Amino acid sequence: MIQLNYRDSKPIYEQIKDGIRRLIVSNSLAPDEKIPSVRELAASLAINPNTIQKAYHELEAEGYLYSLPGKGSFVAKRNEVLDAREKELLSELDEVVTELMYLSVKPTELVTRVENLVKGGGQLDTGKQSKKEF
Structure with a gap:
C-alpha cells in the first residue's frame, strides 16, 4: 500500500499523506471506501500512531478524507x-x-x-x- 523511505528528508507523515493521496487520485481507493484505522496502519508500518493521526488529520483538512465518529476515516467523493x-x-x-x-x-x-x-x-x-x- 504505502512505502516509506526512512532516508528521505521528507517527514514520515508527509510520505504517508503522499502515498494515500496517490492511492485516492489513481482510484486505488474508491470514494466512500474505509481506510485502515490509525492503529491498523501504524502497526502495519511499524510507526507511531500519532504520525498516522497527523497524516489523516491533514488529509481530512485538504478534503481527501472524511471521518465518521465511531466508524473511522473514509475517502472523500472524487x-x-x-x-x-x-x-x-x-x-x-x-x-x-x-x-x-x-x-x-x-x-x-x-x-x-x-x-x-x-x-x-x-x-x-x-x-x-x-x-x-x-
Missing part, C-alpha cells in the same frame, strides 16, 4: 478530491514556473515541455527510470 488537488498543484506549478522564469528559462521551452507532457500522457522522457512506489 470531485471534491480532484478540486482540492487541482488547486494545490496549480499553485505549485505557478511557483515553479515563476522560479524557472527567474532562472531565464524561455517561455517557449516551458510551453514545449508542457505540450510534450500532454502528448506523452503525463510522462516526460528524461532518460531516467522513475521509481514506482506502488
Whole structure:
C-alpha cells in the first residue's frame, strides 16, 4: 500500500499523506471506501500512531478524507478530491514556473515541455527510470 523511505528528508507523515493521496487520485481507493484505522496502519508500518493521526488529520483538512465518529476515516467523493488537488498543484506549478522564469528559462521551452507532457500522457522522457512506489 504505502512505502516509506526512512532516508528521505521528507517527514514520515508527509510520505504517508503522499502515498494515500496517490492511492485516492489513481482510484486505488474508491470514494466512500474505509481506510485502515490509525492503529491498523501504524502497526502495519511499524510507526507511531500519532504520525498516522497527523497524516489523516491533514488529509481530512485538504478534503481527501472524511471521518465518521465511531466508524473511522473514509475517502472523500472524487470531485471534491480532484478540486482540492487541482488547486494545490496549480499553485505549485505557478511557483515553479515563476522560479524557472527567474532562472531565464524561455517561455517557449516551458510551453514545449508542457505540450510534450500532454502528448506523452503525463510522462516526460528524461532518460531516467522513475521509481514506482506502488
